[in-house]
Amino acid sequence: MSKFGEEWTRGYRDMLIEAGSRALADCNLHGEEIDGIVVGTMAPGSLVGQEHIGALVADFMGLNPVPAIRVEAACASGGVALRQGYMAIASGMHDCVVVGGVEKMTDTPGEEVASALGGAGDQEWELFMGATFPAIYAMMARRHMLEYGTTEEQMASVAVKNHRNSSKNKYAHFQNEITMDTVMKSKYVATPLKLFDCAPITDGAAAVVLMPLEKAKKYVEQPIEIVASAQASDTLALHSRASMTSLRATQAAAKKAYETAKVTPKDIDVVEVHDCFTIAEIAAIEDLGFFKKGEGGKASLEGKTALNAEISVNTSGGLKGCGHPVGATGVKQAVEVVWQLRGKAEGRQVKDCEVGMTHNVGGSGATSVVHIMKRA
C-alpha cells in the first residue's frame, strides 16, 4: 500500500507505482516475471483527466509489453480487479499477475468529486433528481432504524471502533482515536448520518501479486490462498430493490463464496467489510451472516465486532478509519487480510488468524464482491 490520506505532494501515478513496487519487493519478484496487470480505479477520467490506466501502469512500472487492463465497478473496482486477476491465473493464460487499485481524489474540487462518485449510482434516476450518496445511504439507515430499531449510537460505535483500529495502522488516513461524543456531536450530512458516519475522501493505492499456489510457494514463506472469489449484481438504483436494509448482491456473493470455500461465517477470523457509511458496516455484517438481520447495530455497540472480539471487523480501520480511495479499497482489503493471515498486522493483530474475508461494494449495492482467503 501507499500511505492513505490527503496526499497533495504525490500524483495518481506516483501512488500506484509506490504500492506496486512494495508488492513486488514483498514477494521478491522481478518485473520480467510479471505477465499481466489489472488495475481497479473508478473515475480517473473525471478526477485526473486520464483514462487508459492499464497501459499507464505498464508504462510507468517499466513493464511493457505486458498486457494491462483497467476494470471499473464504482467503489468495488478494486474487488473486481482482484477477481479478474484471480480469473486470469485460473484461466491458465497468465502465471503472475499484479492487481492494483488506485484513486486520486483530493486534487479535485468537492462538488466535482461528488459528481464523479455519483456515477456509481443511477445518474438518470437518482443523482439527476438530487440524491447524493450520503442521502442514499441515509435512506437505508432510516429504514434500518424503522424496521429493526437501529440507533444513531449503534452507528456511531462503528466509527469509534474503526478509528481505534486505524490508529494502529501506519498506512491509515486517520491515525487518531475518536469518542462516541465526537461522533454524536458531529453535524448531520444527511440525517441520520453525521460527518463521522461517513468515510472520507482519500488518495491512495494498493497492490497484490497473484500466482498459481505452487509457484507462489517458491517466492514467499507465507503465501495466502484465495479459496473463493464471488461477485453478484443488483439494480443500480436503490428504489428498484425489494429491500433497502439488505444488499441482495452481498447475500448472493457471500452464499457463493461460502459454498466454494466450504466454510461458514463461524470460520471467519477477520473480515474487511465495505463501511462507506457506518450503516453499511451494520448491514454488511448481517448480510455476510455474522449476525442475524437487524442485530448488527446492537452487536456493534456491544463491542462484538472489535479487535479479537466475536468477529474482528475492519481491523485496517475500514473505509472510515483507513480511508476510501475508491478504486484502491477492494485491493487494500486484501492487503490487510494477507497481513492478518501472516501474523504481521502489528498492534492490531487478530489472534490465531486462519481464515479471512473481504467484502467490497459498488454504489449502494449494485455490485458486491466477496473473497475468502486462507493460509496456504
Add this chain to the structure above:
Amino acid sequence: MSKFGEEWTRGYRDMLIEAGSRALADCNLHGEEIDGIVVGTMAPGSLVGQEHIGALVADFMGLNPVPAIRVEAACASGGVALRQGYMAIASGMHDCVVVGGVEKMTDTPGEEVASALGGAGDQEWELFMGATFPAIYAMMARRHMLEYGTTEEQMASVAVKNHRNSSKNKYAHFQNEITMDTVMKSKYVATPLKLFDCAPITDGAAAVVLMPLEKAKKYVEQPIEIVASAQASDTLALHSRASMTSLRATQAAAKKAYETAKVTPKDIDVVEVHDCFTIAEIAAIEDLGFFKKGEGGKASLEGKTALNAEISVNTSGGLKGCGHPVGATGVKQAVEVVWQLRGKAEGRQVKDCEVGMTHNVGGSGATSVVHIMKRA
C-alpha cells in the same frame, strides 16, 4: 450490433440493450443461462456522467444477480472486454458470458469529446502540451511518409475502400461511397491527415455471447471458435517509443496470436484492423504481417486490401466507414468476423472465409489486442 451513427434519439442504455438483445436472439439464448457480463466502454463518466457500467447493464437487461464488470483500455476497451470474457470461460468460473461494447458520443460538445478521448494518451505529457489525437497520428503519418515514401493518395485510398465496404453494411455509420477526389480535396485536420482520413465520432453498441465450444454447438448451427486471444502494451506517449511507424504492441500481440493459433498471415481470410486514421490501417497491415514494413500504403492504393483481393481488410467499413463508438469498436470487429465466417456478410461477403482476425488499438498504440477466429 445496434445501428452505428449519430443516434440522437437513443441513449447509452438503449443501444447496449439493443445490441445485447440481438446477440441473445442470434444464439437462441434465454437470460437465465447467462452467468457473466463484461462491458467495454472508454469514457462514460466524461461523456454521459455514468460509471458502474457493468451493474447498469446487468440491471437494464434484467440479469441481476449475474456478476458484471466494465473494462477500459481507451479505444481498445471492446477488444480487452472480449479477451476478459474469453478468460472468464477459460478459467472455468463462467459458462456463458455476454461481452458488450458501447459508447455514446454525439450528445457531448465536440471539445469535451476531444478532451475525453485525450484520456487515451498521456494527459500529462501529450494532451496537456497541446497535442490532440489527430495531431499524434499526423506525426506518425509524417514519419511514415519520410521513411517509406507513403503518400497522401495512398492514405486516401484506405478511406475510399472502407466507405465502399461500409456502403454494403446496413449497420454502418456511413452508407455512401466516396471518391479519391472527395478525400484529397477535404480540409486538413492535422497535416497530412484530412477530414476523410479520420474516423468519425459515432454512437453505437455491439455484443457477442461466449461459451465453451461444446456448449455453443448446442445453441447455434455455426459456432465460431476463438483460437487465439492476445494483448500487449507499449508506452502511453508516442515520444517514448523506439519507432513512430510501427506499433510494437501490435507486433507483440500478433506474434503471440499467430503462435497460439498456429497460423500465419497467409492463412487469414478477413481482418478487421483499427483504422482510427487511414495511416493507422497502413501501419496495421504491415505490423500484422500482411505486407512488409513500408509497403502498406502502396498495397492499399493498388487495391490489395479490397474485398476479396489479396487480404480483405475492414469489410465492415472499419472505423472510418462503419464508425467508431470507441468502446464498441473491438466488439463490433468480432461481430463482423463472425458474420464473415458464417457466410452471412451479405453484399460484402469474403469468399471461402475460414479464418478471421480482429485488431483493436488503444490510444496511439499503448494497448493492442488481437484475436483469431475460425469456423468450429
